[in-house]
Amino acid sequence: MSAEDKNQPTAAQLAAPSLPKKHYLNSRYSPGSWLLTKDHKRIGLLYLMSITFFFFIGGAAAVLFRLELMTPQGELQPDTYNKLFTLHGITMVFFFLIPAIPAVLGNFLIPIMIGARDLAFPRLNLLSWYLYMVGGAFTIYVMLAGGVDTGWTFYTPYSSTYSNTYVMATAVGIFITGFSSILTGLNILVTVHKMRAPGMTWFRLPLFVWSNYATSLIMVLGTPVVAIAILLVAIERGFGIGIFDPRLGGDPILFQHLFWFYSHPAVYIMVLPAMGVVSELVATFSRNRVFGYRFVAFASVAIAVLSFLVWGHHMFVSGQSIYEGMVFSFLSFLIAIPSAIKVFNWTATLYKGTVTFDTPLLYAAGFIGLFTVGGMTGLFLSALAVDVHVHDTYFIVAHFHYIMVGGTVMAYLGGIHYWWPKMTGRMYPELWARISAVLVFVGFNLTFFPQFILGYLGMPRRYHVYPDGFQVLNVMSSAGASILGFAYLFPMCYLLWSLKYGKPAGDNPWNAIGLEWQTTSPPPTENFTKTPIVDYEAYAYPGSIIH
Amino acid sequence: MNKEFQLFPEAASSVASSVDELYFFLIGLTIFFSVLVAGLILYFAIKYRRGNRHVDRLQHPAPIWLELSWILFPIPILLFIFFWGASLFFKIYRPPDNATEITVVAEQWMWKLQQPSGRREVDTLHVPMNQPVRLKMISQDVIHSFYVPAFRLKQDVIPGRYSTLWFEPTKEGEFQLFCAEYCGTEHSQMIGKVVVMEPNEYQNWLAGGTTNEPPEVTGAKLFEQYRCGSCHTLDGTRGRGPSLIGIFGKQVRLNNGRVVKVDDDYIRKSIYTPAAQVVEGYQPIMPTYEGQLSEEAVMQIIAYMKSMTQQAPAAQGEKTE
């Protein structure tokens, strides 16, 4: 049986898809069966709910401070403003975007995609979710108790000595969440190494698996360093040992080294899985094998490795040696190469494909375009002289929102739409979905494009009071943010709606190739009734050339 | 000064337009690649849409040169940007010899500046046009960052160590000064302005202040007041501590065998943490002046020592190079 045959819907399915009788969602109903579940799919859903919660918290904070930024002299107290953007940064990065794709889609899909019954360590997986929740609880506590105002970067000595907000509790929260992320990464690595179904060789893995594998490498290698950095800040704060405060003998720049050693790679934790999603989407909706499969696969690993060599580009004007700055600038340029490989290969995948404009592809195309702009502006920043001017201005804010919101959040939404039928067994309403995809794109650009201009004009970030001349652009940005906010609420609504009213999707609504489409939608608890045997290449669409 | 709506900032320093050139080049590159990628995606997506039955979809094996070309093709572009950015960066950070030194002390949430003539100001900096100025900056508390968008310049001001920044203003007028590194509650109000004046206007302005004591004079007074002289002579003879005349710029051997250059940072440390670097042949008896002398006072004492170097005859016995 060829791949294509396996993935052809059977006549019965074509007639009227219906939900399977027994699947992971209806196997048991008790709260315990969710809270103590070891099923990676259910844990994936637990993560989905929790990260959505934090996304809305972070989003609400953004809405509030974008409102504030409509006028040059804001209404908010400066302290409140500072706490809001810190809350925004922390929840969005640590509690939303880092776990977003690996812990939701990765958790749900990786075992299925490689033909395994579960992740290698189901209990560890559950523990990882609980750690995440405990860390999240600390953050919520901090938010309710009065907030923290250090910015998500925790620069010393402000964080270690001067700030009199809840730095300790926040630090503990992030420390704990860090371990959640380490465990997820470790689990994925072991699973990909040891749990692949017979015939599922490395080069038959879907690219989503490759990119999550690379992501997990970063999680495992990088996260401990930020954990220790934050622990040291806590020690300094708690006992007055001057590890980073120069008045007590330390060096504040050293903290920045430790912080960025993780936090730069962390930005690739946030984008690599999204690249994986995009590879899947582009292949499915152009019915083509991803162009240059091996190059794309290796590019993920290359990005993961190179990501550890460029952290100093956040510190060009911080007081590190300028020679160090040059080394890091040079290395930062190198990382554009694997990124370029990916962008060009996705584009080439469409060539001679059979393209359908379903919602997921809209998101994927949005990702590629916005990632290109975001990534190219990254090159502005690694070009030393330009960074001197735009460092810590809105140019930076625009740069990373282009990649993280325009890129990753788009890819995440695309992925959610694409696999929604698999996760729930039901289709979402296509028209609404397309409308909101377009709205997201428009709202996004209106929000963040003006920020590039603001940044080059010199508006520093983390400012809530600014010169009058900047107002017009800020108002545009705030207007865009409200469109964006609505555009994000739509999917919430219609996806929830579809849980009950969506029409049953059938096992393979997209007619896609991949093990996840060979099992039922939703899949049974053990994923496959029979361990699949893989005898075909990834994305073996008819007519595709396999190298 | 940022009152009106603008789309592009003024360029008012000798490096500003060079930075802008690189910036425009990068914008061009970004437009090129974005349009290329977006254009191809749209073109392919439309041409090969499912509904279009009139295209050739017969696939051929991808030629390897295609893959290689887009791996190799970016490399020279990237190197080009790197060298451009790096050489400009080097220029931005290499102060010319004849720059006037202005001292800057940052603290939550203000800028305290002192001109070489002694005139002090807060949150405003007056500088002469077309003359290089060098800022010697330090922070009293957390990290701040001295940022003048019209000059395209920025440097973090960190506690515990001097950082420097230099520029040569090329336009008369007032320019916005920001603190760019987040430093706490009033970070966004830690702003000020740089006033660029015609050199002779600047001279007039300098003369107009009330506190016009040059820093080295204040330094000398502080030296008296804190009784540094009880241990340090100023005539080259040995007291309980080494003589301090003419030491600036010389090298000195420490009791751990290291040889260090006597510079601003060294003197600052000698005053705040004397035990950290003990000169060879002396006891670590000097008390710390941390908490007694402010960062500004230390800068003034340093100015005093520099001024002594300039007057002093060259080689001073024990500490010549």
Next chain:
Amino acid sequence: MSAQVRTYTIIFAILLALMGATIFASFHHIGRFNLALTMLIATIKAVLVVLFFMHVWDSPRLTWLTAGGSVVWLLILLGLTFTDYGTRDWKPNPLGTHPVLLPELESPTPQPGKEAGH
């Protein structure tokens, strides 16, 4: 005593001997090499433990890779940070004022005694 136990015993003995060696070395001033030497010995000890007590010696390649990878990443962390600390004093430098490569910047008036040096 089986071969396995014999290996363990030998390794244990070597480890003890090496420990003695470091202590001995630290009492003898060999300048800057003290640190290098102690670190070298510690590394040898660690490698012995990893290879024999932790059985990496006869483990699959993947184990070698993980163990080796962690060392490489540690070196990245240390190496690229020390590039900063090692070059902070170089000129021209926005921060340090230790002129090394360039002529004096602090004293506008040339110093007679210095001219010869250039």
Next chain:
Amino acid sequence: MHTPEALSTDDPHGHTGLEFAHHFDDWQQEYQSKSLGMWLFLVTEVMFFGGMFLVYMVYRYQFTPAFDASSRLLNLWAGAINTVVLLASSFTVALAVHAAHLGNRKMLVRLLAATLLLGVVFLGIKAYEYSEKFQPGHQLVPVAGWAFDYHGPEPQQAKLFFGLYFAMTGVHALHMIIGIGIFVYLLWFARQGRYTGGNFVSVELAGLYWHFVDIIWIFLFPLLYLVDRS
């Protein structure tokens, strides 16, 4: 059921008939997964301690006099004895894993007990060392506001040294405590013969962990105690 002979690690394809979690295909897969998982965990530990080592090295490079002088204030002999103790415990752990492979319950129990004992001795000596640093008159705890009886160069940086000393040895000791917890658990079930029926995995993993903690000490000892004793 129990076929210990077939269990040597050299035979990765041996079908053992041992129990394994349902989502694995066989016991070997579970064994390899767990062992890889443990190694990856150790990688994270390396990076975790690596961060502290980095901080230590940077400051030692910058403040050599303070670090030299402070290091001499540490109790060399306590450190040295502890090194011997830990190396010995690594040795007993290695033997314990060997005993588990052989399926020798009695030997395993004894070796685990010995390891435990050595671990406790280590912590005891550590506790004694710590308490020395709290003695009035020789107090060397760098907590803000406490007396700090250090009279060498760079007192501020000496605090840094002792801060790092407590942080690094403290985190290491925490790992020891966790390790001891694990070994108590192992000992309990080892007596019931759980690991000598062929399923030695837990002992092996705990062994890896213990050796790792030992390696950290192998670096901590010279870095902290032996900076320059001449």
